Amino acid sequence: MLAPLLFVWPLSIVVTYHYAMSVAANPFDQSLREDALAISRQVHFVDGATQPVVSFSRSAHALLRADETDVVYYHVISSEGKLLHGDRELPAPIPMQKPTTPENQVGFRDAELGGEELRVAYTLVTSPDNPKDWVLVEVGESLEKRNQLINQIVASVILPQFFIVPVVVVLVWFGLAQGLRPLQFLQARIASRRENDLSPMTVRRLPEEIQPLVEAFNDLLDRMRDNLEVQQRFIADAAHQLKTPLTALKTQAQLAMYEDEPDALRGSLQRIGSSVDRASHLVSQLLTLARAESSGGEIQAEAKVDLAALVREVAEEWVLPAAQKHLELDFEAPAGGVPVFGNAFLLRELVSNLIDNAIRYTSGTEAAPGLIHVRVSDVHEAPHGAQNEDGAIIKRPSRWAVLEIEDTGVGLNEVQAELVFERFFRVDDAKTSGSGLGLPIVREIATYHHGEAVLIPNASGQGVTARVRLPLYVVAPAAPAMPYRPPIMPGSV
Structure with a gap:
């Protein structure tokens, strides 16, 4: 923080100096302007005369040179460069040419006389009969008063900074040290932790x-x-x-x-x-x-996935294992497909775990085969919001891709239907093989895709329906095709 201050300080000195020069120049330039216009009004073009007449009285001449500090010069020069009136010492512009400044307007230039800098105001006087006949009126002045005023401004503005800025630097350093002390204390506490x-x-x-x-x-x-x-x-x-x-x-x-x-x-x-x-x-x-x-809640390898086609492929892989247990595995889905946005590998694992779980807990015989019905659908709901854990209202999607796997196997009560999503929990360890991880994986993948997974006991008391809802892939109108990415829903694991 001190470095910018030390950079701005010299910059402020330069700006102050140039501002002082501008302030000092304005009143003196105005005085020169008035003198040049006053002399120009004394120039007259007389008919028949070979050159204009300059009627500049001695009193006016004395008043012009009454400055005790600066030396004032003036002259009137014809268009040929001939001195008509005034001081020969004042250098004329080189080359001598008609100024571009309009008549009765004053321009300024810098000149040098004997190593001394001058500020010169000039104006143009043109013959009313012949525009090509003109004279140049110039008034020059040394810069002593200007320099004195500049030095006074600089001394009154810049010199105090040499005392104020070091004090400010010390105060800023002290303030920073005091302000950073809690952070240093916090840093020491963090560094000392195991x-x-x-x-x-x-x-x-x-x-x-x-x-x-x-x-x-x-x-x-x-x-x-x-x-x-x-x-x-x-x-x-x-x-x-x-x-x-x-x-x-x-x-x-x-x-x-x-x-x-x-x-x-x-x-x-x-x-x-x-x-x-x-x-x-x-x-x-x-x-x-x-x-x-x-995954950290961010879907990796994002892509549009046809959930219906993916579920069909996975279900076909489980037809033979289901048949070996005398189970009928059928599939139902819309002809147009059900698109979702997600990771195809994880979605395949989700479907495979659900079908594997249904086959493990469903039995059948040749005479009475068990049934496993796999269904994919597109569900529309009225838009609504829900509260998250902080009480804030979040928008939930209104269109869902729904996967349902209904079996006629072992039934569950409502408590068990929730407990089976806990890791390594199994309803009947002795009767079926398994690790107790299939359904936790299903819920984790569903949550990963901003969806939800539940088990619903069938009303008949036989079997359950596993239901997974994932946000449907939608395309916003009048915009590039973009997947809808809803927030993580409250209550998901």
Whole structure:
């Protein structure tokens, strides 16, 4: 902050000096202008005379030279450069030519006489009968009074700055030191913290100006602490869940080492393969969940995706696994497609997890096959708003792409329908295989796309309907095609 002050100070001196020159020149130029016009009025063109007559009295001449400080010169020169009246010492303009200044108007020029600078005012007097016949009237004056006035202005304005500016510099430095002391104290407190200390900082005894900064920093610490707790809990849960299949894998491998019979050895190897599949599936889901969580709410690899076509492709991949469990898997979607804006890879994971979950918890026989109905639709709602966690009203989209997967499997009550979205929660650990991560992944991906995912128990008490709503891709009228990016909705996980 001191550097700009030290830069502005010399600049102000230069500006002040030039301003003083302008102020000092104006009154003296005005005096020269009046003198030049007064002499020009004494020039007369007489008929029959070879040259104009200058009737300049001695009293007027004495009055013109009455200045005790500056030396005043004047002369009247013909168009041929001949001196008609006045001082021969005053240098005429070179080259001698008719001034461009209109008659009865005064111009100014700078001249030099014997090493002394002069300020010269000149005016043109033209013969009324012959415009080509003209004379030049000039009045020159030395610059002593001007320089004295300039020095007085500079002394009265600039010299005090040499005393004031150092005082201002000291005061500014002291003020900055006092103002930055709380920030230095805050910097020392932050630097002395351990790397794992995310506790909020106190705002007591801090100036009001930096309290918002500390509050924003505390808010960042709170979010970092919450994120760290989620990661630590996730790592602990993942380690616990991975321990079971890895322990089983180790046990089965040890048992296989002691098997002599080919059939028994083959059975042990099959069980080892199943354990590897479960561990691989768990790791894959953990990676998918971590990828969705690391998005930070910003959709990566954005693109327009036809949700209906994507769901159809994924459903076709699950037709054979469904048939092996005697399940009928059908699909329904509008012919024109249902466009959304998002990450095709994550959306494919979402659909795959929902269909996989429906197949796991639905059973059937050849005589009474189970049913899984996959449906994609475009839903229109009246525009409305909702309150976020801070109580502010946010706009919600009025058009949604809706994915529904309805099955005839194990039913859930309303409490269980919400608990299944928690990590590693399973309704029946003993009856079905799984990691308890499929539905949490679904909700995380839906939230990532500014949507929502819910499980709705069927009214019959048999099976559930998984419903995912994503903002529909819309094109604003009279504007380039742009996807609608709604805010994260309240209550999403």
